[in-house]
Amino acid sequence: MQSLSVSKFCKRGLLLTLTMLLAGTSYAQQRDFSKVKIEALRVRDNIYMLVGEGGNITVQIGSDGVLIVDTQYAELSDKILARIRELSKGPIRYIIDTHHHGDHTGGNAKLRAAGMTVSGGNVGGDISDAGAGAQIIAHENALLHMTAPPAAGQPAIPSAALPTLTYFTPKKDLWFNGEGIRIIHQPNAHTDGDSIVYFRQSDVISAGDVYVTKTYPFIDVPNGGSIQGIIAAANNIIDLIIPVYGQDGGTLVIPGHGRLSDIGDVINYREMLTIIRDRIQDMIKKGMTLEQVKAAKPTRDYDPRWGTDTGFWTTTQFIEAVYKNLSTAQGK
């Protein structure tokens, strides 16, 4: 890419970062989605990554139907559905929300309605009509955030968009389309309700926003996010990865935002975050105030790649969040 397209890329990254916090509804009011294209990238075998606006969507297809991870914005649901239908005519049976943010759950209601749950046994009780739509799986904390009283001026999330099946244990397993799928909670990372989704046979991890490739990760501190948790999540992903000789390929990782990755990208991300964490931790130990830490520019070498001075999630805000996290007893 030439420098021109790099700057375009960075601006796009900024825009996407901006969308990370905003609820789907409020963001949708400001954005014209008519020009957004939903593109599909084949990741491996029966796994695809859909790229549009908002978080990346993972689609797994097979004889059991369709499973999707994250749903972007409601305004894009028709386009997303059309793209999924090009990949498979099977029913959408499961939606997994990696966390509660609107850029990952905005399409829950429409995509759920387009799908179906096969009912029976202990599946019947959690939805009123088994034919009503797909099951939506999320960590319990994601549901708690989605049902919390909305911010002033924001509408409540309709019940049709809420997770129908939650878990509060470290993991939840599912067998679908001929492979084991492990949904693993990443405590206090991007939020306190993050899940990564590991497709064991396809050898693909859908990471949600604990792993992003465009900007410093957004740490949603009010919703339980922390730098330590994000680093722990990156290490957990690295533990799951088995690379090919030469550290290229092997297990593939679909980030919450950004490009399809493998171990090389994830270890660079982990390295960057760990080094910044260590620097700020050292400064806190030396008794430096937040203003002194900011003035020392502890991220200066990584800023050209990950930082930004404009938009919603700036480098300064990232440093502030890390400082705040590490200054608490828990963060140390």
Next chain:
Amino acid sequence: MNLFIRGVLLLATAAGSCLLTPAAFAEKNIAGVWAGTYGEDWPDRFPGPELGDYGGLPINDADRMRALTWNASLIALPEYQCRVHPSDYANSFADIRIWEERDPITEKLIALHLQHFAWQTRRTIWMDGREHPPEYAQHTSMGFSTGQWDGQVLTIHTTHLKEGWLRRNGAARSDMATVTEHFIRHGDVLTWTVVVNDPLYLEEPFIRNRDYRYSVDNQVANYPCDSVVEMVRAPGYIPHHLPGTNEDVKIFAETHGIPYKAAMGGAATMYPEYVKVIRSLPVPAPR
């Protein structure tokens, strides 16, 4: 012999020779095994660069900080041990093999494949005019390369690289860099020029040449690598130096009597005129 018969014979001879000799193309044939030559930049290559030597690299301030906080113990971590040299760096080491992939019917060149001895990496240079993938596609250590012949020069454009290094002493090359390469064959000598364009970490493009000699007798050896845990460390530990604490980066300048500033690189240090600047700078006390 009358003129007519003579003409027919001439035509027949010409046609025959067309059938017997290979067709001449503007593009050169660069397939084969090429042995690396090491006259240029020897200390940087097999012995390896010294820590604190960033002279001649057009790195910016951010990349200098990457270099000065880098800790070589990083590459002892299992997930770093077998990391391959990226395609813009791998050509510094040993022999290469190049082979062609051609359409069996039209003989059109679809791709050139290149294998480095170093880390046994293979890359593909697409010659069929295909487009580069979208930005959200995977980046790799070899990147995505397309090439075309400009007269007798093969020019290659590479995108989708993972983060790599400009010199293996901590000077990083970002994953947003693109690389332009030129292959020029002069008989049995192949010159390979690499131009690294990194909008994030370079002040100016970084240019590096490597020369190879056509090899009749050699083959490219294999290069196995197995990651092993070499020492027990705390989970998630990443070796690095806190900014301003790595005194070892001064050893190079002090050992060789080079001003600290000159050893820190930057675009100006690439040019011959910089010798005058070096002479005006204080030389550190010898170690």
